Amino acid sequence: DAKTTQPTSMDCAEGRAANLPCNHSTISGNEYVYWYRQIHSQGPQYIIHGLKNNETNEMASLIITEDRKSSTLILPHATLRDTAVYYCIVRDSNRDDKIIFGKGTRLHILP
Amino acid sequence: DTGVSQNPRHKITKRGQNVTFRCDPISEHNRLYWYRQTLGQGPEFLTYFQNEAQLEKSRLLSDRFSAERPKGSFSTLEIQRTEQGDSAMYLCASSPPRGTPYEQYFGPGTRLTVT
Numbered sequence: 001d002a003k004t005t006q007p008t009s010m011d012c013a014e015g016r017a018a019n020l021p022c023n024h025s026t027i028s029g030n031e032y033v034y035w036y037r038q039i040h041s042q043g044p045q046y047i048i049h050g051l052k053n054n055e056t057n058e059m060a061s062l063i064i065t066e067d068r069k070s071s072t073l074i075l076p077h078a079t080l081r082d083t084a085v086y087y088c089i090v091r092d093s094n095r096d097d098k099i100i101f102g103k104g105t106r107l108h109i110l111p
Numbered sequence: 112d113t114g115v116s117q118n119p120r121h122k123i124t125k126r127g128q129n130v131t132f133r134c135d136p137i138s139e140h141n142r143l144y145w146y147r148q149t150l151g152q153g154p155e156f157l158t159y160f161q162n163e164a165q166l167e168k169s170r171l172l173s174d175r176f177s178a179e180r181p182k183g184s185f186s187t188l189e190i191q192r193t194e195q196g197d198s199a200m201y202l203c204a205s206s207p208p209r210g211t212p213y214e215q216y217f218g219p220g221t222r223l224t225v226t
Binding site for chain 1: 204
């Protein structure tokens with residue numbers, strides 16, 4: 001079973017920051033937080049991952065709370081092309097090879 | 112394009128027929144995964160190869176399903192005697208050798224419709 005809890009859906013206005021929350025209260029010390037997204041009719045796409053520190057790349061920022069029990073994915077300036085299902089996953093990638101996906105958050109970017 | 116490729120992209124078949132899908136991973140990736148995704152659900156793990164060795168199979172992979180990766184490069188997933196419940200998107204992913212935390216790179220998927 002997925003170890004994360006995410007809202008089913010969210011709306012965000014185009015040009016604004018999209019903040020997608022994820023709860024992972026049972027995360028263990030060796031598990032990373034990964035985010036993937038899936039645009040309609042495409043395969044999932046890796047976005048970002050982190051262990052304890054906040055991370056930023058060209059796609060997004062990942063903010064992980066100090067106790068690591070929750071995190072937020074931030075898309076700083078959402079565009080219509082960011083409309084997708086976003087999956088938050090916790091995984092010890094040094095031990096687990098497969099990804100266990102939940103249902104994710106369906107993000108709608110509104111024009 | 113050096114990403115993961117899958118063929119065919121769409122397949123419509125009649126119940127009881129056999130189908131085979133192909134996945135070509137990113138060239139330097141030695142690990143390859145198959146997932147299945149039904150409407151409204153996240154992808155579900157089916158099986159995993161490291162080089163040519165099949166290291167893990169999900170209980171979702173019934174006896175009618177078989178996957179191979181004979182030379183450690185491309186992989187095939189065959190479904191025998193298809194059933195309507197097999198209708199789904201079949202996704203392939205690959206990843207580089209283990210070391211630092213790694214991500215999986217997914218192909219576009221093969222959408223199977225069993226009529």
